[in-house]
Amino acid sequence: MPYPAKTSREAILAAALTLLEGQDAPLTMRTLAATLGLQASSLYRHYADRETLEEAVAEEAARMLMSDITAASSGRPPHEALRVAGQQYLLFAHRHPRLYALIHQPRPPAAATPGTGKDLWNLLLGLIGAVTGRPDDTAAVVALWCFLHGYVGLESSGQFGLSGPGDAFERGLEALTRGL
């Protein structure tokens, strides 16, 4: 009986985050355990299965994203805050592409973003409301989110090719904030 346990829920979660911030290694029970100096089977004492673990990682990643956006946009005038929030969203996706993908991975309805999603949602609602003058304009938030998410997706799947996106990001963001 090795007394101080070699790991814990938190340590596993942290290791999974680290693994997914790397470039290549897939998130499998084996590779994850290896980074902790463990055998894969040991992880099952802490998480029931791979999916449960993934949900925890996704939740934590969503928290990170929200924290980044909040920190960058708080205390700025409305229009600027919204622009900075958009840039920060993009930056997170660049820095942590696999965490970003995990956040947006389809999940069974029960686990559909319990609280974290709502927080980010309310933050954006406030930012947009301050710019357009319409509070609680959910359609505007969705439209903006679509644009950002699509930009990330097309970029990461290499659709922009050699010519790159040009100034589409600024143009689109500007057009949306003006047009909504």
Next chain:
Amino acid sequence: MPYPAKTSREAILAAALTLLEGQDAPLTMRTLAATLGLQASSLYRHYADRETLEEAVAEEAARMLMSDITAASSGRPPHEALRVAGQQYLLFAHRHPRLYALIHQPRPPAAATPGTGKDLWNLLLGLIGAVTGRPDDTAAVVALWCFLHGYVGLESSGQFGLSGPGDAFERGLEALTRGL
């Protein structure tokens, strides 16, 4: 020696399309061969490997998408043509979610959409140019594409939840065509 060959490149391609238009069955060499009444190993006479096959499918799917958009938008006044093109893009993604996903799957640089992508690109360039009055406004095309692609992605990953997207599609499309 069964003389008339049981299959061909074209038949395999068609079967793969059909398979991916269904809901569940994954595109594996085994399942694909099964729909043709063949063994998996037989497919390798016609396609070098799975990836080569997938590229062919993706190309064909892109052709279908372009054909849909062209048919729906041609002969309409500019503003309406653009709106209809957007709707058709969304409709294709709804009807053929797995083909849509395949089109946007990251591929090694060599195979990056040889000709089909360009055609769709030029079509959209024309549509947008007719609305905004600026020909060859690539950034505008990219921005619109981001919005559409993002909408599809968020919808299919269930991010809109129970409340749904509201009228975000129309709002966003309108805001973009106006603001660009």
Next chain:
DNA sequence: GTCTATAGCAGGATAGAC
């Protein structure tokens, strides 16, 4: 709580007979 060992599954791909 961790270990070894193993069951079980799924998929890609090849060898060689016909």
Next chain:
DNA sequence: GTCTATCCTGCTATAGAC
């Protein structure tokens, strides 16, 4: 050109010893 047979890899998850 298709078949059977087989190999290989990589993964999830469990059983039971310690």
